Structure formats: structure tokens, C-alpha cells
Amino acid sequence: MSLKPKYLPSYFVSLRSPASLDISVFVSFKTFLGKKIINFIDPYVDMIVVDGISLLCTDLQVDPQDIVMVSVFMTQKNILPSDIEFEIDTIEKFREKLSYMRSELRDDQRFREIYNFSFGWAKEKGQKSLALETAIGMWQLLFAEWHWPLVDHWCQFLQLKHNKAISRDTWSQLLEFAKTIDLQLSNYDEEGAWPYLIDEFVEYLTENGIVQRPQN
């Protein structure tokens, strides 16, 4: 089974289709960019918003699937503090801002905020959990930035054994797991409070010989 199809996060998917368009996102995006650049952003707004985003990304020389875009949206929604006031009046300055935000992703705390924010961001409105396809796409994006070697196994395991939506709890605990448990799983405690899906993942890893746990 190939695990490398480029999954599209659902927010991009929804931006692609005018019917389920989240106008407010774009409007507040404009606010974030500031009045000064109203002229700069206007051409994008005038277009169908989805294409506008795409075009914006092209101009920014950013892949729309780049996780840094999540960061952008978070900042713009005041979820993350925008600590420096950039004078963004040109596409170049926006680009500079992006590379700064990208560097921020390497910060643990900031990454955690983005990671946890992504769940609510990516899930369908009114749903409590995140569709598996979307979740897997998001994980691929996020863990591309913050490297976790088991991510492919995790996604493969979910598709083989779970094939259901992902709860917020499992989502957020997975980051804890990725951050705290070493690759030999030597500090993993089966008596702990890990979500059962993670317990089963550990079983899957050991049963399939992907990880040899040290005998203690």
C-alpha cells in the first residue's frame, strides 16, 4: 500500500469549492494583512476566493499544502500572538514574514499550538472528530516539519486496523507520544493513560517486528 499520495488538508479542499467557501476566513485574512496592503490583496479577493488563495500562494512561492500556511491562518485568527508588526505592503515582505513563521515552527511550544489548532481547523464543522483521510494528510504535513520517524507506520496502521475518524484526544495525545516516547518504545508504559489506539499502535509495531522493544 502506497502511503505517499498527497493528501489535501480539508481547509484547502473547502477553499477549492466555492459552495463550501469560508468567506470569513478570507475577509479576516485581509484584515490581518492590514489596510496598507488593501491594494496589494484586493486583486486576490476579486477573484474566486479559492483561486485567490492559490494565486497568493503562487506569488508567495509557497506550496498551498505547506504547513506554514496553517500558521498564517492561526495568526490571522488571533490564535497565535502576532508579536512583531510587519509592515506588509508587498508580496516580498509577506514572504519574509512567512520565512520567519517557518522558523517559529521549530519551536516546540509553537509547534504544539499549531498541532493542536490544526485539529479544529481541519475537521468538518459540527463534527467532533476528524475524518481519517484528513487526519492522515495533516499528520504527513505536520510531521514533515517536525520530524517523527514513525509517522508512516502510524498512518499505515490506522488505515489497516482503524479506518475510522480520529478523536481530538487521540490527536493531541499522539503528539505527546511522538515527543516523549523513544523509538525503541522503552519508556512506553502499557498501564499508562495513552488512548487505546496508541496502545494498539504499539502492539502493531511490536507484533510486526517494526520495533523490537527492549525486554525489561
Place this chain on the structure above:
Amino acid sequence: MSMHERKTIDLEQGWEFMQKGITKLKNILEGLPESQFSSEDYMMLYTTIYNMCTQKPPHDYSQQLYDKYRESFEEYITSMVLPSLRVKHDEFMLRELVKRWLNHKVMVRWLSRFFHYLDRYFITRRSLPPLNEVGLTCFRDLVYQEVKDKVKDAVISLIDREREGEQIDRALLKNVLDIFVEIGLGNMECYENDFEAHLLKDTAAYYSRKASNWILEDSCPDYMLKKVQHELLYVNASQLLEKEHSGCHGLLRDDKVDDLSRMYRLFCRIQRGLDPVSQIFKQHVTIEGTALVKQAEDSASNKKAEKRDVVGLQEQVFVRKVIELHDKYLAYVNDCFQNHSLFHKALKEAFEVFCNKGVAGSSSAELLATFCDNILKKGGSEKLSDEAIEETLEKVVKLLAYISDKDLFAEFYRKKLARRLLFDKSANDDHERSILTKLKQQCGGQFTSKMEGMVTDLTLARENQSGFEDYLNSNAHANPGIDLTVTVLTTGFWPSYKSFDLNLPVEMVKCVEVFREFYQTKTKHRKLTWIYSLGTCNINAKFEHKTIELIVTTYQAAALLLFNASDRLSYSEIMTQLNLTDDDVIRLLHSLSCAKYKILNKEPNTKTISSTDVFEFNNKFNDKMRRIKIPLPPVDEKKKVIEDVDKDRRYAIDASIVRIMKSRKVLGHQQLVMECVEQLGRMFKPDFKAIKKRIEDLITRDYLERDKDNPNIFRYLA
């Protein structure tokens, strides 16, 4: 008095004098006529040594005298002691040895006094072994080394003889053992290596061979008592108990009740001595029980090859055997082990192991419920007196205590009880109520409330029915022309059944209407749900030869009635007209056309039902009976029961978690799981994974959240 120059004594001359004294001593020891030593004799001998040691070199004979001292012993031992020991055997040899040892000690005492001066200067200065030690060492090297094995064997055989009840000379035994101790000159090595190790080995072997002499205290020398009790029982307890043929296992296997009682009495004296005994007891019972499971498993798999129509018989036998096993070992606990709580616990733990294993895909909860059903139903496989039934029920309920899935038992039991009650298969109402009382005592009121409700429902239903008959008699216009009996049940008490599924034949629709009218005169706001699948009909079938009364289920009757309107019907026509599922249609058509009574002819005439079959009424059917019952095999309800129980468990776990968190507000994961298991343990043993899933579900539903800083801690969200 002036000091005069002492005359030098040469060695030969001095030793000759000493030799006389030594010979005298030997004669005394040998019991030959000889006068006692006087103090002059002693003085002279001592002085001679003194003088010989204090002469100027080369006439200082200290070294020579030291050697001659030793040689004297050696000479005496070789010429007298060893020959006398070699000609004696067994107990006589032991006596000789004791005597020789005593003599030797006397000899050492005297000789070392004569030679005492050597000890004071020569030996001290040269750090040589002192005289006393030299003397005793001689005996050890020359006598002890030669005879120790023979002595050991003789002693052990003496002990063995006493174990067999013979009187033995205990003083002798003690004296011999003293030699083993004393010969070590202050350390116990000789005793331990040359004797004790052998004794323990022998004793272990002995008691393994002959378990009947467990009361060691009465039979062994006092000297041994402390030692042996400690060494033999305490240190070697496990080795003893685990002896393959005659240890505790062996005794249990061979049902040596008296020996086990003795073992209990003995081991209860040692601190924690009963722990290993109870462990072995537990192991033994577990093995026996597991063997029963295996046996039942084997016979079940053999049976599968044959026919499946005697289902339950093997399982019945299995439960019987488990009950017998329990009777047997409960008696052991009560009698041999004097009702000690440790053994009650061991028995419980053992039964919990194999009672929860299940046989051939059936859980033990189901087996027990089936067992009860067989006892309680009419014409069950068990033919028992009332007393025997009571007693057996009592025992089944006792076994239930070991089953962790009590909820599963309850659900199976309810299913079977429902069949007994609704199809009038219950043999005896008193027994039904009696087992419920027993279950209530053991598992609490909640456990039996539904079952009791079912039994009560049936009494009420009978009253209700006579009310209905009165109503029909007084309202002649309402009478549908068909006798109708309705059993009104309370929804919550009974297992859930499919309702309103069947397309009822018009004749029966009328009946239902009439009853509904009647029921409304009695109660308001009560909704009747009709469960056709549980109905029975008696119908008259007019065949070419004669009319036969058929006792069938409502399903079967509805299918047969279709043939009043059409001669031939296809499978799909029947299915549409009845509005039943494929499973049901296949089942009932099979009972009417492929089983013993072929009321319907099937095309093609095969043994199984297929969806392309066509059916017609078999007008030629005949039977010598005027009334026949056409059974419809019940659907296997096992899967549904298990699903229902699983669902109930999810609710139960949810409720338990919420209850705990509501009172504790903040709680660690492990504690939460533990408390949850504890709360629910009386009904079932929740799986950790299941609890985890429920916790996660409650997080999603915002009843709980994880602590921000510690994901192992949960908070209750009010």
C-alpha cells in the same frame, strides 16, 4: 637446702620413664587391673618432661617429646582402637566408638597434663598446635576419617528404625552425634557435611517414601527436634512438598486425606508454612479443573463430526464434573485443612482460573445457565428428586461465585427462563423461585429483579387471561371465533424480541383487535407490543385422509394459512406475504417441508431450502396421531445475548466512571481504572481496553478532560 646440679637426662632414659606412665594409662583405659595414678606419679611424669625440656642444647628434647606425644596416640589407636572398631558393626560399632571416643578424651586429658610443659613454652613459641588439639586430631585423622561413613549409615538406619516404631537407644544416638560435633573442634563442618546433609537427604527420601509418619516431633530424638524441624521443614519445605510421587501433589492426587491432615497440622506450626501447601493445593485443583475443561473440549470437538442434535449433553456432564470437583475439594478445605481461610482462598482462585475458560466456544456463564435450564425444565436430561434438585441448584449458584461474567450468566439465564415460562416448559414453580432466592442472596437484589419480575408477570398474565375470557363471554359480539390466549409481559423484565414483524393472517388480526379493546378497558396509557415470534397456534389441517390438529408456532401457522388461498406458492411469494427475513422464512419452511412432517411439498424435493423453491400443500399427508407438534428449532441466540451484554457493559462502565469522577473530581488514570474494576467486579470483569475506550468516549462527550500538564490525570467536567 642448696640447689644441686641437676643430672642431665638423655632421651632414651627419659622416654622409658614416660612410657611406663603411658602404659599405665592405657591399661586403665583398657580396663586392665592397674592402680590409680597418684599425685606423686603425676608429679614425677610432669617433672620428667619439664626437665627434659629445660636442659641446655643439645639436650633440650622438646621437639622430640612433642613428636613422641603424638606417636603415643597413633600407636595406641593403631594397635588397640581401630582393631576393636573394625570387628564391630552397626549399633555395636557405634557403642564401641562412643566408648573409644570417651577413652580417647580421657587419654588426651591425662597425656596433655603430663606433657603440659610443652604447651607453656615450646608450643607457644613455635606456634604449633596445642597438645589437646594434637590429641583430638589424631582421633579425627585416624579413626573418624575411617569410620565416619559407616557411622553415618548406622545412625541413619537407627533413625529409620525408630521411624518405623522401634525403640532405639537414644542416648547412644545423642553420643554419636556429639562425636560429629566435637570432632570439629569448635566448628560444625564435620557434623554438617558428614552427617546432617545425609540425614536431610535421607529424611526427605524417607518421608517421600512413607508419608504416614509425618508427626516427626514424637519420634525423633529431642536433640534432632529443633534442628530437624528447622532444617527439614522450614528450609527444605518446598523440596519436600514438591516431591513428585509423595509430596503434597502426590498426596492430593492419591487422595491421602489422613496424610494431608497431618501435613496441615505439621506445617501450620511453621511460620508461613501453610503458604506453599496452599499454593500446591491451588495448583493441583487448577490442574484437575483444567483437565476437565480439556476433556469437555475434546468430546465437544469429536461430537461436531457426528450430529449436533445432542447439544448440551457434554456440557451438562462437564458442569456436573465441576460440581463434583468442587464438592471434593471443599471437603478437603473443611476437613483436612480445618477450614483455614488460606485454603478457601486457594480453592476460589483455582476455580476462578478454569471456570472462566469456557468450553468449545461456549462461555462457562452460558454452560451454567444451560445446566440450570436442563434441571428446571420439563423433561430435561436430569431426572432428580426435589431434594436433589434443590441441592444441585445450591451448588450451581456456588459455582457462579467463581464466574467473572455474572452479567452474561444473567442474560443467558433470562433467555432460558423466558422460554421455560412462555412455552410452559418449567417443571416446577417452587424450584424456579428457590433458585432465584439463592441467586439473590449471592448476587444481590438487582441481579434477580428482572427474573423475579418475569415469574411474577406470568402469574399476572394468567389472571389477565381469565379476565379476558370473562370479557369474551359477556361480550358475545366481540368473540373472534378463535380461542386466544395472550400473555402480557412487562417490557423491561424480559429479553428483547423482534416485534410486529410478521404480516398476521386476517383471522389473527381480528383476535389482536379484540384483545386490544379488552385491554384498553382495563388500563389506559399502556402500549401493547405484539411479539409474534413467541406465539403458538393449534390449527386443524384437513388432509385427504383425515383432519389432524397441528401444533405450530405463529410463524408456521401464518405460512400454512397462506395455502388456504393458493395451491402453489414460490419462496419469494411466501416471503413477501409473510414479511419475514430470509433466515426466518428458510427456518420455518424447512420445518414444514424438509423435516419429519412434510405438510408442504417442495419442488425440487431436496433437503435444503433455496430461494427458487416452490411449495404446495401436501394433501396426501397422513400420520397415525390425531395431533402432532411440528417443532421449529429456535434461532441460536448466543450472538445476540453476547452483543446485548456488551452494550449493557458499555453503559455500566460509563456510569461507573462518571460516578467515580463525580465524587473524586480529579483522578489518575490507574486509580480510575482500578476503582472502576472494583465497582463492576461483582457483575463482570471489565477489560482494561474497554474502560480506556469508555474514558476516551467520555472525553469526547465532555464529561472528562485530561489535565493540561499531566495526561495521566483526568478531571471531571461538571
